[in-house]
Every structure is written in structure tokens, then in C-alpha cells.
Amino acid sequence: MQNSNRLAMRLGANAGLSLVALILMLASAVRGSADPTPLRRNLKALPYKIAWECYVNGNWEICVMNADGSGKVNLTKTPGVNEHYPQISPNGKQIAYSVDTGEGRDAVRSLWVMDIHGKNRHKIADRAREPFWSPDSKTLAYLPQEYAPFNVVDYYTKGMMFYDMAIGKTTPHPNTATLHHLYNPGFSPNGKWIVATVHAGMGYSHTILLIEAHGDRILDLKIPGCRPRLSPDNKHIAWGPEDHELAIAPIDLASDTPAVGTWSLHIKDEKNKIYHINWSPDNRYVAFSRGPDGEGDLTKKGSFQAACEIIGVYAGGWNLYAVSAERTGAIDMQTATEADFAQLTTDGNSNKQPAWFSTRPAGRK
Amino acid sequence: MKRTFPLLALAALALTLTACNQSATPGNTSGGTSGNAASNSATGGGGAPVAITTKSGVAMVYIPAGSFTMGSDQGAPEEAPPHKVSVPAFLMDQVPVTNAMFEKAQLPNPSHWQESPKQPVERVRWRDAKQYCNERSRLEGLKPCYNEKTTEWDCDYTANGYRLPTEAEWEYAARGTSDGPYDFGSKDALRQYAWFAENSEAKTHPVGEKRPNSRGLYDMYGNVSVWCEDVYDPKYYAASPVDDPHGPTSPGKDVKRVLRGGNWKVSADLCRATYRQGERTGNTDACFSTDYCGLRCVRRIKPEELAQLQTAKNKG
Numbered sequence: 001m002q003n004s005n006r007l008a009m010r011l012g013a014n015a016g017l018s019l020v021a022l023i024l025m026l027a028s029a030v031r032g033s034a035d036p037t038p039l040r041r042n043l044k045a046l047p048y049k050i051a052w053e054c055y056v057n058g059n060w061e062i063c064v065m066n067a068d069g070s071g072k073v074n075l076t077k078t079p080g081v082n083e084h085y086p087q088i089s090p091n092g093k094q095i096a097y098s099v100d101t102g103e104g105r106d107a108v109r110s111l112w113v114m115d116i117h118g119k120n121r122h123k124i125a126d127r128a129r130e131p132f133w134s135p136d137s138k139t140l141a142y143l144p145q146e147y148a149p150f151n152v153v154d155y156y157t158k159g160m161m162f163y164d165m166a167i168g169k170t171t172p173h174p175n176t177a178t179l180h181h182l183y184n185p186g187f188s189p190n191g192k193w194i195v196a197t198v199h200a201g202m203g204y205s206h207t208i209l210l211i212e213a214h215g216d217r218i219l220d221l222k223i224p225g226c227r228p229r230l231s232p233d234n235k236h237i238a239w240g241p242e243d244h245e246l247a248i249a250p251i252d253l254a255s256d257t258p259a260v261g262t263w264s265l266h267i268k269d270e271k272n273k274i275y276h277i278n279w280s281p282d283n284r285y286v287a288f289s290r291g292p293d294g295e296g297d298l299t300k301k302g303s304f305q306a307a308c309e310i311i312g313v314y315a316g317g318w319n320l321y322a323v324s325a326e327r328t329g330a331i332d333m334q335t336a337t338e339a340d341f342a343q344l345t346t347d348g349n350s351n352k353q354p355a356w357f358s359t360r361p362a363g364r365k
Numbered sequence: 366m367k368r369t370f371p372l373l374a375l376a377a378l379a380l381t382l383t384a385c386n387q388s389a390t391p392g393n394t395s396g397g398t399s400g401n402a403a404s405n406s407a408t409g410g411g412g413a414p415v416a417i418t419t420k421s422g423v424a425m426v427y428i429p430a431g432s433f434t435m436g437s438d439q440g441a442p443e444e445a446p447p448h449k450v451s452v453p454a455f456l457m458d459q460v461p462v463t464n465a466m467f468e469k470a471q472l473p474n475p476s477h478w479q480e481s482p483k484q485p486v487e488r489v490r491w492r493d494a495k496q497y498c499n500e501r502s503r504l505e506g507l508k509p510c511y512n513e514k515t516t517e518w519d520c521d522y523t524a525n526g527y528r529l530p531t532e533a534e535w536e537y538a539a540r541g542t543s544d545g546p547y548d549f550g551s552k553d554a555l556r557q558y559a560w561f562a563e564n565s566e567a568k569t570h571p572v573g574e575k576r577p578n579s580r581g582l583y584d585m586y587g588n589v590s591v592w593c594e595d596v597y598d599p600k601y602y603a604a605s606p607v608d609d610p611h612g613p614t615s616p617g618k619d620v621k622r623v624l625r626g627g628n629w630k631v632s633a634d635l636c637r638a639t640y641r642q643g644e645r646t647g648n649t650d651a652c653f654s655t656d657y658c659g660l661r662c663v664r665r666i667k668p669e670e671l672a673q674l675q676t677a678k679n680k681g
Contacts, residue, residue: 104513104514200476200477295646
């Protein structure tokens with residue numbers, strides 16, 4: 001009898017402990033889902049927003065959200081127009097973007113500008129691709145299309161043009177005749193250089209170049225991959241060394257012959273593609289897009305067929321993420337947790353091309 | 366009886382053109398012809414090569430209808446079993462599509478090597494190759510074969526425009542009248558016919574600089590491999606139909622398509638006419654594409670149309 005009482009007491013105690021453990025686990029789970037990670041808390045506190053290309057109800061739009069992924073807004077709301085590739089002026093006042101109309105080789109990709117709230121939309125040029133802003137926000141540069149008929153590939157460009165936003169006049173880059181098959185260009189924040197990928201052009205097989213912004217010098221940065229972005233403080237370069245990798249490394253843009261240093265951060269994902277890395281205005285974070293391999297989905301209106309990271313190609317399952325750019329070492333997205341990254345979108349509807357901007361008055365980051 | 370005259374006319378024209386084609390050089394290069402003309406045979410070798418120039422100025426070679434033994438039991442497992450195949454007559458580009466030809470279609474040239482406009486275009490994705498075919502069809506007022514609105518750009522084999530060769534067409538054209546792995550005989554002669562790892566200096570070369578095969582086709586064994594229309598299945602030969610095989614049905618996902626012919630970076634063994642390989646169709650970004658994938662167009666032709674083209678050529 002004593003033994004059976006002891007057994008009953010032990011069982012009761014065990015059950016009680018199990019119940020307590022269960023309650024603690026549940027409480028922890030509830031707290032975990034309610035409490036943002038330090039990274040997400042930090043992102044939420046930032047005075048920044050992120051614009052990106054989203055796919056809403058069978059149509060590409062430019063969307064805007066807070067830096068932690070909250071407060072998503074469809075900025076363009078144009079069911080009949082396909083907008084892509086938002087590029088924010090450094091003063092945070094305007095968005096340049098691409099608009100596709102038509103189908104197949106008859107399609108036309110145009111360059112448009114609107115203010116940061118989506119108003120005052122106007123076209124700058126037809127058959128004009130991959131806009132990028134000068135550091136003073138006064139010039140909008142772009143890459144003219146190589147031939148008149150449409151082609152979706154990203155390096156389908158020839159030359160480089162500068163559009164003066166004040167007077168509406170377009171002038172060519174002094175070395176425009178040489179510039180061929182560039183893509184994903186961007187000014188260095190010090191205004192001296194334009195960084196871009198070149199594919200099968202200018203005597204290069206494939207590389208990332210620094211092109212003198214107002215001269216004819218061209219430097220091969222000799223790093224693998226594509227789609228470079230320079231940090232606003234001129235100190236780092238972020239790019240994609242290959243389909244499943246992103247990297248950050250120092251670069252000495254003040255030098256007469258800038259070179260890329262040892263990688264400081266290496267983001268990799270064995271299963272998904274990761275692309276379109278871009279800097280926060282304070283240089284402390286990067287956002288990027290991530291999703292499974294694909295080659296477009298012709299059942300999605302407005303989509304072309306090509307590698308899914310390319311502008312105008314529907315990327316099913318792709319979402320936006322942010323990580324700290326101050327980290328060093330490697331982040332393996334297959335094993336990383338919400339402590340390492342913040343997932344900013346969740347619908348998987350071809351979310352690509354994140355572009356940060358500050359909501360503070362100009363001049364303050 | 367109604368068909369007799371065109372066929373006789375075709376035979377006469379073919380004989381007439383043989384002489385001028387023997388001295389012709391592809392793309393104004395200094396390749397010359399081998400003098401290794403195919404003999405008439407039941408395999409469809411059909412005498413000396415007959416070449417025409419298309420409306421957009423591309424030299425093509427007439428490949429008469431015929432049957433041959435496709436595959437080999439002397440090579441890799443996927444080359445077996447050897448099996449009988451028949452193909453209708455077709456025209457095939459005399460040389461692989463070059464940088465200049467690709468740019469003429471107003472398509473972005475993806476080639477690693479662009480020192481010469483006569484180098485073959487490479488790093489071409491499968492759909493880009495098909496787009497080139499459609500653009501060339503449009504340039505010449507022909508009906509494009511590929512439906513660009515379908516996921517796999519379905520091929521209409523009845524259209525009169527340009528397309529990629531089927532794997533059977535490619536091997537039939539490459540083997541000529543030979544039963545062996547090279548239509549010119551021994552592997553020792555490969556250097557005379559192909560750019561491959563042993564002589565390429567790790568790059569492509571302008572087309573037509575080597576000897577043509579017995580059908581009058583240049584660079585069939587090397588320089589760049591070319592895309593075919595067929596889905597790649599290493600076991601397909603066991604189930605292949607005899608008449609005009611188009612390859613297996615597409616599985617829809619992770620599809621590999623056939624690449625045929627040697628190229629600048631492979632060994633002599635991989636330049637064999639029976640060697641098969643499959644390649645993903647190119648989901649990767651531009652920066653990671655391959656620099657040995659090229660293309661060569663074909664189109665079906667009836668004897669009457671060939672006669673018309675040759676008549677036009679003679680008048681021109």
C-alpha cells in the first residue's frame with residue numbers, strides 16, 4: 001500500500017512537472033511569436049522604408065513597406081500597367097522605375113519617374129533600362145536598349161545616357177560609344193564612378209566594372225558574379241558572386257584605382273537563389289530577394305520567360321529579407337534563424353528589387 | 366507523272382551546282398571543301414553536297430531524305446542500342462550560327478569570344494537559340510516554328526520556318542555515309558575537321574576553317590556543340606520510333622535538352638558523331654552560362670522548293 005501510494009505520488013508529481021513544462025513551453029512559444037527578434041526590433045525603429053517590385057492581382061506594381069516589413073502599401077495601383085525596378089533618388093524624393101507595355105518582341109520598356117508618394121508620374125524615355133541616380137539626385141542616368149525589338153535579358157543595352165531632371169535634357173555619357181551590354185548600374189556615392197556588370201561586351205566575357213562617371217576610364221574589379229551595389233558611405237560593395245551567394249567586401253573608392261578587399265560577409269543558400277542586394281541609407285543593413293529557381297511563368301500576366309531574377313520574369317515563391325551588414329563571417333540561409341535575418345514579405349508573389357529610402361528630411365540619415 | 370519533271374529538274378540542278386559548290390567557301394573563309402564527297406548510297410548520302418543561300422544570305426546544305434543506323438554499341442550506354450531511323454529531307458546551316466548572324470537577328474550576343482564576327486555564337490540558352498530561329502524565319506517571310514507563348518516554346522514541325530535540328534537529323538547529317546564514329550574515317554584525322562581540346566587553344570575559332578564533312582557541313586565535330594530540339598533521355602534509343610523521331614515528351618520540370626557535336630574544350634572521344642549529352646535549358650543568370658553551347662538551324666524542304674531556290678540562285 002505504501003509502495004502504491006509512493007508510486008501514485010511520483011506519477012502525480014511527474015504529471016505536475018510535465019504540465020508545468022508544457023505551460024512554460026507554450027508560454028515561451030507565444031512569447032516567441034509575439035516578441036520580435038533584436039534584428040526585427042532594430043529594423044522597426046529605423047526611419048526607413050523599402051520600395052520593391054511586387055506582383056498584385058496579376059500585375060506588377062511598386063510597393064512600399066517599413067524596414068521591418070510592416071505597413072505594406074501598393075504605391076502605384078495600376079492594374080493595367082506593369083511597373084518594375086524602383087530606384088530611389090538619394091534625397092529620398094523621387095522613384096525612377098521601368099514600365100513594360102505590349103508583348104513579345106513588340107513589348108516596350110520605358111523609364112518613368114514619380115515622387116516618393118506615387119504622384120506626378122511621367123515618362124522620361126522609351127526603350128530605356130535600369131535607371132540610376134546621381135548622388136545629388138539631379139541626374140537620372142539609364143541604359144538605352146541595344147536594338148529596337150524587345151528582349152528580356154538584362155544586358156540588352158548599348159550606351160549610357162544622362163537625363164537632367166531640372167531642364168529635361170538628355171546627354172550621352174562621354175564614353176557612350178564604348179559602353180555595351182552593361183546592367184545593374186549605380187553611381188558611387190562620391191560621384192566619381194559608375195559600377196555595373198558587363199556581359200559579353202566591351203571585350204569582357206563577364207565581370208563587374210567601375211566606369212568613370214564623367215570620363216573614359218574603365219576598371220575591372222575582378223570579382224566574380226554580378227549586380228553590385230556600393231554602400232552610401234563609399235566604403236563597401238555588395239554583390240552576388242553567383243546564383244546562391246551574396247557578398248560584402250570593402251572597396252577603396254577614394255583611391256585612383258579602387259580595388260575590392262577581402263569579403264567581410266558571405267550570405268549563401270544552397271537551395272534558393274539570392275539576388276538584388278541593396279543597402280540601407282545608414283550602411284548598417286542590406287535587403288535582398290530570395291526564392292526557388294525558375295524561368296518565368298507564362299500563366300502570370302506580364303511575365304516573360306528567362307531566369308527568374310531578371311526584371312519582368314515572374315519569380316514564384318520569392319520574398320524579401322534583411323540582415324545586418326555589420327556582421328562578419330557567413331550566414332547560411334538554410335540553417336540561419338530569425339535571429340540572423342528578418343523576412344520582410346511572405347506572399348511569395350515575385351517580390352524583388354528592394355530599394356531603401358529614408359523618411360527623414362533630406363540631409364539626415 | 367506530274368511529279369516527274371520537278372524531280373528530274375532537281376537532279377539536273379543538283380549536278381549543275383555541284384561544281385560551283387565544290388569551290389565555295391563558307392562565310393568567305395578559307396576552309397575549302399574536302400573533296401571527300403559522299404558516294405550515292407541507299408543511306409541517303411546522295412552524291413556531292415548541294416548548297417543554297419537563303420533570302421537573308423545564309424548558306425545551307427541540302428540533306429536528302431534517308432535512313433541510317435543511329436547510335437552505337439561501341440560508345441557510352443546512352444548511345445545504345447543502335448537503331449534504324451529515317452528522316453525526311455531538310456536544309457541545315459552550312460556552319461554554326463556566327464556572332465554576325467546572331468546580331469543580324471537583333472538579338473543580344475552572349476558570346477564569350479567576339480574577336481571575329483565569324484566565330485560561332487556561344488553561351489546561348491536553349492530558348493535564345495529558338496528565338497534566333499523564329500527571328501530568322503520572320504526575316505525571310507517564313508512561318509516561325511516555335512510558339513513563344515507556350516512554356517517550352519512548342520515546335521510546329523509542319524511550319525516552313527527555321528528550327529533546331531532533331532537529334533536524329535543532327536546525327537544523320539554528321540555521319541554522312543559512314544557507319545563509324547566520324548564520317549571521315551579515323552580519329553587521327555579529326556584535327557583536319559574540328560576544333561577540339563587538342564588544337565583549339567582553349568577558345569572558339571572562326572567557322573569554316575576546317576574541312577567539311579561529306580555532306581558539306583563545317584564544324585560538325587568541334588568548335589561549339591549545338592542545341593537540338595529533343596528532350597534528353599539517356600534511355601530514349603530503346604524506345605525511339607523509326608520514322609522521324611522527335612525525342613521523348615517533356616517531363617515539364619528540370620528538363621534537359623540534347624546538345625550534339627564536340628566543341629573547343631572536349632577531347633576527341635567526345636567529338637564522335639554518336640556522342641550524346643543533355644544540358645539544362647538555362648535557368649541561370651547570364652553570368653553563369655556555358656561557353657560551348659551554340660546552334661545551327663534546319664528547316665524541312667520539299668524537292669520542288671529546293672529546285673525553286675536553286676533556280677533563283679542560278680539566275681542571281
